[in-house]
Each structure stands twice: as C-alpha cells, then as structure tokens.
Amino acid sequence: MFNLILFGPPGAGKGTQSERLLEKYQLAHISTGDLLRAERAAGTQLGVQANEYIAKGELVPDAVVIGMVRNYILEHTDASGFIFDGFPRTVAQAEALDTMLEEFGAGIDAVLGLEVEEDELVKRLLLRGQSSGRADDQSEETIRNRFQEYMNKTLPLQSYYTEQDKYSGVPGMGEIETIFGDLCSQIDQVRS
Secondary structure (H helix, E strand, O other), rough: EHHHHHHHOOOOHHHHHHHHHHHHHHEEEEEHHHHHHHHHHHHHHHHHHHHHHHOOOOOOHHHHHHHHHHHHHHOOOOOOOEEEEOOOOHHHHHHHHHHHHOOOOOOOEEEEEEEEEEEHHHHHHHHHHHOOOOOOOOOOOOHHHHHHHHHHHHHHHHHHHHHHHOOOEEOOOOOHHHHHHHHHHHHHHHHH
16 A cells, blocks of 8 residues: 655645546545535535634644544545545644554555745635635635644644655646656655
8 A cells, every 4th residue: 555645735736736646646535625625515514613614714623634534544445545635734633644544554655745835825726716616715814824824733744754754845836747747756766
C-alpha cells in the first residue's frame, strides 16, 4: 500500500493535482473537503456541524474529520493506497492518522507540499468562488482567515513530516503540467 499526502494551503492546487496523480498511480482519493461537502449537501448532522466552522473559515474539529476518514478507509480496504488531499490538517490529526494506518499495517510514504504565495492563493480562490459558488471562496476576508488558520494549525505538519524524512516541497506556481511532473518525480523517487 502506497500512501501519499498532498499538502498545501487552500487554493494551492491539491485537487487539480490529485486528479492527475490518481489516474497515473491508481490510488484511492481521500479529500476531506469532498467528504465534508457531501455531508453538508446531504444535510446530515455532521454536515450541519461542519458548515458552522467552514462558513467562518475555521477548521472542522479533529474528531469529526478523523471519523470520516476512518470510515472511508474501511470502505476501501482493497485499495492499493491513498492520496490524502487536505488531511491531516493538524499534528494531532497526523498522529491519529499514523495510528490508524498502523492498524492496517501501513503508514505514510511521502508528503508533498505545494508551495504558493498568499496573494496568488487569494486570487485563485476568488476566481474559484465566482465559478463554483462556494461561499468560503467569495470573500477575501474569509480566504485570508483560512490562510491564517492554515499557517497556525496546518503548517506545523511540515516540521512533523520533515523529522520523519517524508516531506518534500514542490513549487505550486506555474504551469499545471510542470507542477505535475515535479510531483511525479518526487513520488517515483520514493516508490523506487
């Protein structure tokens, strides 16, 4: 089982690159954003709870997210591996993920961080908000709050995975194909 975390702030291109990586490496996709949006659209209690945090640009509590990810893994035990997109978002989630994967006799093999400047992220998310209708992408204030949340709570994961010799930064600005090629080079080095 090969498990990859695609890491980076909102708007860095994790979703775009995940789609390409899934096709190339035939892995299952875990996007907590997608899982949360599905719960919200279905109007479940979890979705209503999550919506309160997301609307303010805050992170959904760990227990909620970890439970969803665990359920997804249990539903896809035949997968050859997973791409984690937008998860974990905190060191506590990373530790819980490590413990969870150990139960399956697996671990995280690589963490690739898409590195993009804040002003570029704001521009990308505002454009996405115009086309997607996502409320959390339509206000610069909310976007900048999400970026601060990322800096305060998620960026420490870079050190967590660097200490395990699993983290590699990849420039996330430029042509999509170039970024994809850089990601594939990193993955191929780890898998060989």
